[in-house]
Amino acid sequence: MRAIVFDQFSVRPQLLDIDAPTAPDAGVVIDVEATGVCRSDHHAWSGHDSTITLPHVPGHELVGRIASAGAAVTGFTVGQRVTVPFVCGCGTCRWCVSGNAQVCPNQTQPGFTHFGSWADQVVIHNADANLVAVPEDLPAAAVVGLGCRFATAFHGLRTRARLAAGETVAVFGCGGVGLSAIIIAHALGAKVVAVDVSDAALASARDLGAAQCVNARDLDPDALSAEVVAQFASTNPDGVDVTVDALGRADTIRAAIGALAPLGRHVQIGLLPDEPVVDVPRVIALELSVLGSHGMAAADYPELVDLVVDGRLRPQDLVTNVIGLDEAPAAMEAMNTPAGAAGMTIIDLAR
Structure with missing residues (x-):
C-alpha cells in the first residue's frame, strides 16, 4: 500500500x-x-x-x-x-x-x-x-x-469546563482545534473572544462565531491578558469564565490564566515541546481550575x-x-x- x-x-x-x-x-x-x-x-x-x-x-x-x-x-x-x-x-x-x-x-x-x-x-x-x-x-x-481536534475541543468545553450558555470564553490560537473550540462555544451559547497573531485566522474565527478578536502580535502575556479582559469589560470586568490554549506555548498559557475571572476554568489542548511554568499563586488565590482535554x-x-x-x-x-x-x-x-x-x-x- x-x-x-x-x-x-x-x-x-x-x-x-x-x-x-x-x-x-x-x-x-x-x-x-x-x-x-x-x-x-x-x-x-x-x-x-x-x-x-x-x-x-x-x-x-x-x-x-x-x-x-x-x-x-x-x-x-x-x-x-x-x-x-x-x-x-x-x-x-x-x-x-x-x-x-x-x-x-x-x-x-x-x-x-x-x-x-x-x-x-x-x-x-x-x-x-x-x-x-x-x-x-x-x-x-x-x-x-x-x-x-473537534472532539478534543468538544470534550474540553462541554465535559471538562462544563461551559454554560451566556458565559465568556477566550480561545488562544485559531488553527484547527482553536476554530473548533470557537464553533462549539458559539453553538453552546457562549460569548467568544478569539486570539491569534494572524489577521486571516482571526477573520475565520469571526466568521465561525467569535464576537471579538484580539491580534496578539507585539503584546506580552500581561498586556494580552488585559486586552482579552477588556473585550467584555462592560459585562465581565473581572475576567473571562473559560480560557482555551489551542496553540501550546508557555506565553499563551500565562496570558490565558491571567485573563480568567475568579473560579475561572482553563482548558489546555495545545501540546508543548517543553514543560511550561504555570502561575500557581494566581491559580490558588482565585481558585482557578486547570483542565486537560485529551481527545x-x-x-x-x-x-x-x-x-x-x-x-x-x-x-x-x-x-x-x-x-x-x-x-x-x-x-x-x-x-x-x-x-x-x-x-x-x-x-x-x-x-
Whole structure:
C-alpha cells in the first residue's frame, strides 16, 4: 500500500510502497477515505513524542471503511463506514469501563504508538471499544476532525469546563482545534473572544462565531491578558469564565490564566515541546481550575455525531484545503511556519 513514511525526525517524509497490514484478533484494518493534517502529527514528526519509533507513518484523524476484521470483533462488519478517536482504549480497564477511555493507561494511538492513517490502510486495535459508526451521507470533511481536534475541543468545553450558555470564553490560537473550540462555544451559547497573531485566522474565527478578536502580535502575556479582559469589560470586568490554549506555548498559557475571572476554568489542548511554568499563586488565590482535554472516548461520540448530522455543529466549515497523499510531505513541512495558517487541511486518499 501507499504510505507517508519518515525514518528521521524533522526530515521530509516520503511517499513509499510498504506492506499492507493485517487485522489483529480484536482489531480491524480500515481503508482510509480521508485523513487530517494535524499539529499533533507535526509534534510526532519533530520528535516531541516519546512513543514514536522509526520508521513511522503519521496520521490519527480519519474516516474510512472496514476492510478486514479479526475473529474477536463482533460489533462491526466489513464494509461499514467508521471513524475513531485518536486515543483508543483497551476496553477492559476501569477507565474504559467508566466511559473514560481517553485516559486509558493501556491506550493505543494510530500515528503514535503504531503506524497511522497517512496511508491507504490503518490498523485500529480493540475495535469493538473504539470504532464509531458514521452515516453514509456525511461528507468526509464533516467526519475527519471528529478523530482529534473537534472532539478534543468538544470534550474540553462541554465535559471538562462544563461551559454554560451566556458565559465568556477566550480561545488562544485559531488553527484547527482553536476554530473548533470557537464553533462549539458559539453553538453552546457562549460569548467568544478569539486570539491569534494572524489577521486571516482571526477573520475565520469571526466568521465561525467569535464576537471579538484580539491580534496578539507585539503584546506580552500581561498586556494580552488585559486586552482579552477588556473585550467584555462592560459585562465581565473581572475576567473571562473559560480560557482555551489551542496553540501550546508557555506565553499563551500565562496570558490565558491571567485573563480568567475568579473560579475561572482553563482548558489546555495545545501540546508543548517543553514543560511550561504555570502561575500557581494566581491559580490558588482565585481558585482557578486547570483542565486537560485529551481527545474523547468513543462512548461519548453519539451526542457529537448527532449534533453534526442535524447541522448544529459543522466541522466541515473548518476545512480550507484538500490535498492528495503525494502532497502530504510538503504539508508536514509547511507546519514549521504556522503563522497565517487558518482552518484545516485534509488528505483525500482518492486524489
